[in-house]
Structure formats: structure tokens, C-alpha cells
Amino acid sequence: QIEISQYQQGQPLQQFQSAIRLLNRDRQSPQVFKEVRAMLMKLDFLLRQDEQYIYIQDARKLSLRGLFIMAKKPASELLITIPHPSSERLASDAAGLLFSY
Numbered sequence: 465q466i467e468i469s470q471y472q473q474g475q476p477l478q479q480f481q482s483a484i485r486l487l488n489r490d491r492q493s494p495q496v497f498k499e500v501r502a503m504l505m506k507l508d509f510l511l512r513q514d515e516q517y518i519y520i521q522d523a524r525k526l527s528l529r530g531l532f533i534m535a536k537k538p539a540s541e542l543l544i545t546i547p548h549p550s551s552e553r554l555a556s557d558a559a560g561l562l563f564s565y
Contacts, residue, residue, distance in 0.1 A: 476507050483507075491518060491536045 483503040490496045497518075501511040504520060512519045513536070520532040 479503065480507055480509075487518065487534070491534065 483500045486496060486503070487500045497511070497513065504511050508523045510519075510521045510523050512521065516536055518534040518536060520534070522529045522531065
């Protein structure tokens with residue numbers, strides 16, 4: 465049985481997952497990008513992009529949830545996670561090296 469508080473806690477995660485699924489359908493589409501940006505703004509995430517990557521950054525100042533980087537044209541299905549705090553130099557450097565593959 466699911467209680468209301470559990471449902472409310474899980475809802476932002478489901479909304480985040482929905483935004484990522486939509487983005488994964490077409491990472492090149494300006495319309496999709498605009499729609500996903502609006503979805504993520506409601507969850508206090510910023511969505512940015514450059515020529516190669518899409519960046520999803522936590523807009524909260526306290527209780528940070530992370531930074532997510534997606535390749536616009538991924539070469540593999542590899543997912544890399546960096547443990548918090550990301551200021552740990554060794555973990556950040558290792559993730560950066562893996563990301564280039």
C-alpha cells in the first residue's frame with residue numbers, strides 16, 4: 465500500500481524520468497529541448513546545451529542533487545555517475561576520462 469507522502473516524494477522523480485525519456489527521443493530537436501526545459505524548471509533544474517552536450521544542472525543552493533551531462537550523439541549506452549561531493553578530484557577526473565569514451 466502506498467501512502468500519500470510516499471507518492472508525493474516519488475512524483476518529482478517520475479517527472480524527472482519523464483523529461484529524460486522525452487529528451488532521449490530526440491536530443492537534436494529545439495521543440496523537444498524547449499518542452500524538457502519547462503518540465504525541468506518546475507523541478508528546479510536548469511537545462512543548457514552546447515554543440516556536443518546537454519547539461520542538466522541543479523538550481524537549488526542547498527541539498528544539491530547533482531549535475532547530469534548527456535552527449536547529443538552518444539556512441540554507447542554507457543552511464544557514468546560521479547559520487548557526491550563532486551569536488552573529490554580523483555572521482556571527477558576518472559569520470560571525465562571515462563566520459564570521453
